[in-house]
Amino acid sequence: MTFPLLDAHLIKKDFPIFDRVMRGGNQLVYLDSGATSQKPLTVLDAERQFYTQHNAAVHRGSYLLAEEANESYDNARQVVATFLGGKFEETIFTKSATEALNLLAYSFGNSPHGDRFFLQPGDRIVVSEMEHHANLIPWQQLAKRTGAELAWFPITSEGRLDQSEINTLINDRTKIVAITHQSNVLGTINPLSELIARTHEVGAVFVLDACQSVPHFDIDVKELDIDFLAFSGHKALGPTGIGVLWGREALLEIMEPFLVGGSMIETVTMTDSTWAPLPRRFEAGVPNMAQAVGLSAALKYLDAVGLERIHQHELELTRLALGFLSEIPGVSIVGPTDLLDRGGVVSFTIDGVHPHDVGQVLDQHGIAVRTGHHCAWPLMRKLGVVGTTRASFYLYNTPEDVESLVDGVKSVQSYFKV
Amino acid sequence: MELDSLYQEVILDHYKRPFHKGLSGTPTKQVHHVNPSCGDEITLNIELDGDLIRDVNWDGVGCSISQASVSIMSELLIGKSVDDAFKVVEEFTELMQSKGSILGNEEVLEDAVAFAGVSKFPARIKCALLGWMAFKDAASQGLSQQVKGEK
Ligand SMILES: Cc1ncc(COP(=O)(O)O)c(C=O)c1O
Numbered sequence: 001m002t003f004p005l006l007d008a009h010l011i012k013k014d015f016p017i018f019d020r021v022m023r024g025g026n027q028l029v030y031l032d033s034g035a036t037s038q039k040p041l042t043v044l045d046a047e048r049q050f051y052t053q054h055n056a057a058v059h060r061g062s063y064l065l066a067e068e069a070n071e072s073y074d075n076a077r078q079v080v081a082t083f084l085g086g087k088f089e090e091t092i093f094t095k096s097a098t099e100a101l102n103l104l105a106y107s108f109g110n111s112p113h114g115d116r117f118f119l120q121p122g123d124r125i126v127v128s129e130m131e132h133h134a135n136l137i138p139w140q141q142l143a144k145r146t147g148a149e150l151a152w153f154p155i156t157s158e159g160r161l162d163q164s165e166i167n168t169l170i171n172d173r174t175k176i177v178a179i180t181h182q183s184n185v186l187g188t189i190n191p192l193s194e195l196i197a198r199t200h201e202v203g204a205v206f207v208l209d210a211c212q213s214v215p216h217f218d219i220d221v222k223e224l225d226i227d228f229l230a231f232s233g234h235k236a237l238g239p240t241g242i243g244v245l246w247g248r249e250a251l252l253e254i255m256e257p258f259l260v261g262g263s264m265i266e267t268v269t270m271t272d273s274t275w276a277p278l279p280r281r282f283e284a285g286v287p288n289m290a291q292a293v294g295l296s297a298a299l300k301y302l303d304a305v306g307l308e309r310i311h312q313h314e315l316e317l318t319r320l321a322l323g324f325l326s327e328i329p330g331v332s333i334v335g336p337t338d339l340l341d342r343g344g345v346v347s348f349t350i351d352g353v354h355p356h357d358v359g360q361v362l363d364q365h366g367i368a369v370r371t372g373h374h375c376a377w378p379l380m381r382k383l384g385v386v387g388t389t390r391a392s393f394y395l396y397n398t399p400e401d402v403e404s405l406v407d408g409v410k411s412v413q414s415y416f417k418v
Numbered sequence: 419m420e421l422d423s424l425y426q427e428v429i430l431d432h433y434k435r436p437f438h439k440g441l442s443g444t445p446t447k448q449v450h451h452v453n454p455s456c457g458d459e460i461t462l463n464i465e466l467d468g469d470l471i472r473d474v475n476w477d478g479v480g481c482s483i484s485q486a487s488v489s490i491m492s493e494l495l496i497g498k499s500v501d502d503a504f505k506v507v508e509e510f511t512e513l514m515q516s517k518g519s520i521l522g523n524e525e526v527l528e529d530a531v532a533f534a535g536v537s538k539f540p541a542r543i544k545c546a547l548l549g550w551m552a553f554k555d556a557a558s559q560g561l562s563q564q565v566k567g568e569k
Pocket residue numbers: 034035096097098099132134135180182183184209211212232375
């Protein structure tokens with residue numbers, strides 16, 4: 001099978017981890033990029049270069065290294081901002097998407113009475129049933145703390161967002177709508193335009209969990225017309241310990257800080273403080289500088305390959321996986337079975353074998369998949385499964401990887417005699 | 419194959435036909451334990467008569483390792499005194515933490531020595547221990563409940 005668009009075999013060579021030998025003497029078939037991606041050498045080199053050549057605390061010293069560190073960190077921010085279609089001031093580094101979403105929830109929760117983001121009983125926060133815990137619990141707990149009500153979009157039996165009640169769900173009292181762009185379990189890509197239009201119609205803000213979209217397809221925050229976006233660097237070929245919150249400048253301007261301390265202030269007395277301008281207001285302490293630099297190298301790598309090519313490549317792998325897996329008796333796909341509004345995530349169950357055991361047997365073949373509830377416990381309950389086995393694809397996966405998965409699934413069935 | 423050291427025949431048998439599964443009787447204590455990393459859940463009943471374990475039964479969802487482990491455990495501990503049972507639990511816990519360095523004392527653990535291979539798979543140790551931890555919890559609570567006379 002050939003892919004005119006993208007040569008994953010060639011791309012694999014940029015990722016040293018694929019030289020490793022796995023259990024059973026097998027090559028690594030890495031199908032867990034939805035959890036975290038592998039890293040190309042260029043990303044590791046960029047981090048190393050920062051540490052070996054430019055390391056100093058940003059925003060502080062007045063010496064050469066500090067200037068260079070500032071410049072590296074600023075450049076990294078500009079790369080991320082451009083990648084998202086946003087502005088430098090609107091792009092805030094966090095340690096992860098989880099922290100970015102908590103930043104929002106705590107900042108809103110800190111809003112004084114009468115402020116735009118102030119929440120009280122009667123107000124509403126809307127999420128969906130397919131959220132990752134990271135985009136559910138911050139809002140669930142914010143609702144608890146403020147007395148606001150948490151409401152959610154259900155999913156259809158096919159695993160798509162059920163928007164039929166959109167106008168009653170997103171009502172006049174709604175202040176925040178926080179939805180994932182692509183489900184990390186089902187692979188569903190949620191159509192956003194009506195959601196965003198309705199959110200703005202009632203004067204609420206729209207928060208996009210872009211963890212599974214930013215790394216995999218082209219998105220532009222201005223075109224989408226969203227208000228906030230969060231993603232994690234480590235799922236986008238970048239290092240761990242670096243995430244991004246993007247927010248509309250006018251909104252960030254009026255938000256309360258979340259973490260307070262060094263770097264994020266303008267003036268400080270023993271009894272009071274004022275805040276630095278954006279984006280530093282939301283970056284307390286010495287930031288993860290090398291990781292930010294590593295992330296910018298990752299995004300440049302993705303840009304050079306081309307997000308559209310990556311998306312098409314993943315769709316082709318998904319098409320193969322859905323086709324082969326659904327032909328195996330006893331295997332059920334969890335999530336949409338066609339390619340409409342879908343990304344490179346395929347969840348499935350095997351009759352008579354628990355996902356944990358599926359993962360164990362696949363591991364013996366060098367195949368790394370995610371098993372369990374995927375940090376989406378409410379979704380699992382809704383789907384009526386204890387968990388699933390999930391294969392998630394990225395630019396370095398080949399059609400042979402899909403074939404290995406399919407053979408692996410068959411060997412699971414023969415091992416457990418089902 | 420490495421896998422066979424994990425999935426011993428006796429484990430797969432218990433997984434397919436678990437013992438003491440299904441909640442019944444009048445338990446002295448019922449507990450519910452979960453493994454938050456994989457979502458496995460177990461509800462376990464213990465029926466005590468003084469220090470004697472009259473019955474253990476359970477229900478739950480989980481992988482072959484967790485289901486077989488609680489099945490073998492129930493079979494092993496029913497009829498023992500709580501003290502003796504705790505010694506078995508301790509021995510089993512030690513086996514799980516051994517990283518494959520010991521085979522397990524078959525006189526104490528009987529069929530449960532089949533789980534020795536699990537200790538080489540760090541991600542599965544919690545699966546094997548889920549039922550045992552639930553038992554320990556239920557037995558301790560059941561005992562102190564009896565002492566307080568609220569049976
Ligand atoms: C959809 C989605 N949202 C949020 C997160 C949280 O990302 P992190 O753990 O990197 O903060 C994940 C990661 O699994 C995810 O898949």
